[in-house]
Amino acid sequence: MSETGVHSREIHIRAISALGDAHLQEAYRSSTLRLFTGRVEAASEVPGWELLRDRARAIKHDVIEHLDYYLAQFADNVEGLGGKVHWAANGEEACRLVCDIAGRAGAREVVKAKTMVSEEIELTHALAARGIRSVETDMGEFILQLAGERPGHIVAPAIHKTRHDVSELFTAHLHAERTDDPERLTAVARRALREMFAQAGMGLSGANFAVAETGTVVVIENEGNIRFCTTAPRVQVALVGIEKIIPRFADLGIFLRLLGRSATGQKLTVYTSLLTGPRRPGEDGPEELHVVLVDNGRVATLADPKMREALFCIRCGACLNACPVYRKIGGHAYGWVYSGPIGALVTPEFTGIEQGRELPFASTLCGACREVCPVKINIPDLLLHLRSKAQEMTRAPQPKDSPVSERTAMRLWAWLMKGPRRYALAARLARVGQKVFARQGWVRRFSKFPLSRWTEGRDFPALAPKPFRDRWKELSS
Amino acid sequence: MAAKPPRVALFITCLADQFFPMVGECAVEVLRRLGVEVTFNPAQTCCGQPAFNTGYRQETREVAARVLDLFDDAEFIVAPSGSCATMVRVFYPELFADDPERLKKAESLARRFYEFSEFLVKVLKVEDVGASFRGRVSYHDSCHLLRELGVGEEPRKLIRAVRGVEFVELDDYRLCCGFGGTFSVKFPEVSVAMGEDKLNAAKRAGAEVLVANDSGCLMHLAGLAHRQGLPVRTMHLAELLAKRE
Ligand code: SF4
Numbered sequence: 001m002s003e004t005g006v007h008s009r010e011i012h013i014r015a016i017s018a019l020g021d022a023h024l025q026e027a028y029r030s031s032t033l034r035l036f037t038g039r040v041e042a043a044s045e046v047p048g049w050e051l052l053r054d055r056a057r058a059i060k061h062d063v064i065e066h067l068d069y070y071l072a073q074f075a076d077n078v079e080g081l082g083g084k085v086h087w088a089a090n091g092e093e094a095c096r097l098v099c100d101i102a103g104r105a106g107a108r109e110v111v112k113a114k115t116m117v118s119e120e121i122e123l124t125h126a127l128a129a130r131g132i133r134s135v136e137t138d139m140g141e142f143i144l145q146l147a148g149e150r151p152g153h154i155v156a157p158a159i160h161k162t163r164h165d166v167s168e169l170f171t172a173h174l175h176a177e178r179t180d181d182p183e184r185l186t187a188v189a190r191r192a193l194r195e196m197f198a199q200a201g202m203g204l205s206g207a208n209f210a211v212a213e214t215g216t217v218v219v220i221e222n223e224g225n226i227r228f229c230t231t232a233p234r235v236q237v238a239l240v241g242i243e244k245i246i247p248r249f250a251d252l253g254i255f256l257r258l259l260g261r262s263a264t265g266q267k268l269t270v271y272t273s274l275l276t277g278p279r280r281p282g283e284d285g286p287e288e289l290h291v292v293l294v295d296n297g298r299v300a301t302l303a304d305p306k307m308r309e310a311l312f313c314i315r316c317g318a319c320l321n322a323c324p325v326y327r328k329i330g331g332h333a334y335g336w337v338y339s340g341p342i343g344a345l346v347t348p349e350f351t352g353i354e355q356g357r358e359l360p361f362a363s364t365l366c367g368a369c370r371e372v373c374p375v376k377i378n379i380p381d382l383l384l385h386l387r388s389k390a391q392e393m394t395r396a397p398q399p400k401d402s403p404v405s406e407r408t409a410m411r412l413w414a415w416l417m418k419g420p421r422r423y424a425l426a427a428r429l430a431r432v433g434q435k436v437f438a439r440q441g442w443v444r445r446f447s448k449f450p451l452s453r454w455t456e457g458r459d460f461p462a463l464a465p466k467p468f469r470d471r472w473k474e475l476s477s
Numbered sequence: 478m479a480a481k482p483p484r485v486a487l488f489i490t491c492l493a494d495q496f497f498p499m500v501g502e503c504a505v506e507v508l509r510r511l512g513v514e515v516t517f518n519p520a521q522t523c524c525g526q527p528a529f530n531t532g533y534r535q536e537t538r539e540v541a542a543r544v545l546d547l548f549d550d551a552e553f554i555v556a557p558s559g560s561c562a563t564m565v566r567v568f569y570p571e572l573f574a575d576d577p578e579r580l581k582k583a584e585s586l587a588r589r590f591y592e593f594s595e596f597l598v599k600v601l602k603v604e605d606v607g608a609s610f611r612g613r614v615s616y617h618d619s620c621h622l623l624r625e626l627g628v629g630e631e632p633r634k635l636i637r638a639v640r641g642v643e644f645v646e647l648d649d650y651r652l653c654c655g656f657g658g659t660f661s662v663k664f665p666e667v668s669v670a671m672g673e674d675k676l677n678a679a680k681r682a683g684a685e686v687l688v689a690n691d692s693g694c695l696m697h698l699a700g701l702a703h704r705q706g707l708p709v710r711t712m713h714l715a716e717l718l719a720k721r722e
Contacts, residue, residue, distance in 0.1 A: 366624070
């Protein structure tokens with residue numbers, strides 16, 4: 001079974017190992033490029049795309065500022081339709097609730113649609129501990145379940161697996177014939193899954209949106225598996241992160257237009273399922289509908305007026321595809337279930353800054369993410385905010401070859417920069433000192449952090465013989 | 478241009494001051510050629526970005542407060558760096574959001590502070606500075622300049638107007654080069670891998686010279702090219718515009 005826990009402090013070593021894996025590099029490069037260009041083309045076809053983004057942002061802003069109100073409205077409406085609403089403060093509580101529902105339903109098997117919240121709360125492990133088998137029905141998640149891995153991308157979980165990798169997995173686990181043909185691979189998965197659908201006593205999904213006005217849970221997908229998960233089994237559970245709320249049914253049109261295009265470059269995903277209460281007489285659908293509203297760190301994020309903006313996210317994955325760092329290090333380097341720029345924001349928030357402190361630093365702050373985000377989250381600004389939070393609340397790791405702590409180094413730096421004479425003197429001393437290192441204007445190796453890291457892969461320029469401030473005297477005479 | 482010559486206080490940036498004084502000299506030469514009166518206040522040091530970028534806001538405030546005072550009465554302040562200009566224009570107001578007096582000064586400074594290429598094109602309304610240089614030249618957008626200040630066209634206009642220059646665009650020219658301030662030493666392997674992509678793009682485009690407006694990006698790319706013995710030459714825009722070959 002897949003990894004559990006938060007491993008975000010390992011991002012440095014995980015990044016290096018990803019960089020050394022040529023196969024992985026190519027998988028991430030080609031897939032992110034495809035998704036990235038797909039988005040650019042799809043967005044360019046929509047007149048008023050920018051206005052649409054502004055509108056979506058304004059709606060999300062309103063929701064997050066008045067979340068208590070909208071959540072209550074949503075919950076009342078779900079219950080009014082005959083559904084059952086459960087509140088989970090954290091992952092453990094959410095898992096227990098779902099396990100209990102499965103227990104009461106007598107379900108031995110659960111069919112799962114792709115849901116990031118279930119990854120977040122490690123639901124599969126909790127169900128297994130209660131003797132309940134869960135099967136991922138999304139093709140990507142199904143592949144990862146066989147591989148025992150976490151998603152590498154929030155929208156395309158198996159982004160890092162090539163057709164060849166998939167064929168190897170299917171041969172090893174399902175005794176399928178080797179093939180690189182995507183259609184035949186899909187057929188293999190379909191066969192394996194079809195049996196499960198027939199047996200499963202419970203279906204589980206996430207939510208892309210939860211409409212307060214109508215109590216509707218909205219899930220979108222391309223494969224039809226979610227439709228199955230949410231209609232075939234007698235009991236249906238939807239795991240909903242509390243930030244998924246949108247106020248009115250009419251708002252859905254705005255978000256659906258943005259989401260498909262931002263995520264995969266599709267005008268609309270193939271299926272859009274609206275779950276509004278359990279089955280009514282004469283209709284099909286589940287007899288029981290449970291909605292589990294999950295906090296798991298979201299309320300704490302709400303408490304930070306700046307970080308609140310991260311809750312606008314509609315999990316389209318566009319920021320991952322645009323991010324030059326994500327493209328290089330891949331999803332697993334981030335050490336939890338969310339990756340890329342949005343992962344660097346929500347992981348420290350949801351799991352604690354102690355565990356996630358290195359993530360906000362894994363960015364050049366280039367802003368490519370903000371450019372594509374459909375709800376215009378100012379991601380670089382939030383990363384900067386989190387960096388300062390990390391420095392206030394935790395200690396920066398001190399590399400072995402670093403003579404002083406980062407904080408001490410920064411204090412010393414500030415002291416020098418506040419006194420132009422000290423600054424000039426320090427530079428003069430460094431000029432004398434560099435004579436030992438510098439050759440023809442370059443330094444090949446420094447032994448102490450931070451410059452030792454620089455010279456691992458690059459040369460470092462020597463200080464100029466004369467700083468500009470000294471040259472100025474000649475220039476102005 | 479107005480009858481009275483504009484006065485520019487040069488914000489040299491700590492990197493150019495200590496490592497690339499030539500950038501400052503060239504900027505001064507170009508500005509003077511255009512009739513600008515340039516001043517330099519030697520009490521300046523750094524804008525505070527290294528600490529800000531690493532999350533040390535108190536230390537940044539202490540350094541930034543000095544900059545607010547030093548340029549209180551300058552008509553225009555020009556920096557040969559998109560990143561330092563971003564620091565002053567975008568982040569100073571954020572840094573002093575809870576300090577009304579300094580916030581006022583920061584906002585005033587932000588209105589008078591320009592990046593070099595932006596100042597030439599937007600304020601002086603000049604594209605042809607009378608430079609000449611023979612070669613295939615490409616331009617790398619530094620991220621702060623492009624995405625925080627929205628300056629991408631101005632440097633291209635200036636480069637295209639240089640006599641003898643053949644301008645070529647890189648594939649994916651909007652992509653970050655991987656410098657990222659302290660990112661370059663916190664994630665050196667990733668930083669280098671991104672820099673390699675940029676240099677490879679320059680090679681594919683057949684660019685002999687890669688121009689940028691930030692000493693940080695340039696020292697990263699130049700250091701990488703030097704280590705790997707790659708032929709591409711890096712140059713600050715001010716250096717190109719000062720050329721008369
Ligand atoms: S932060 Fe924006 S771009 Fe990234 S996943 Fe969320 S909505 Fe999409």
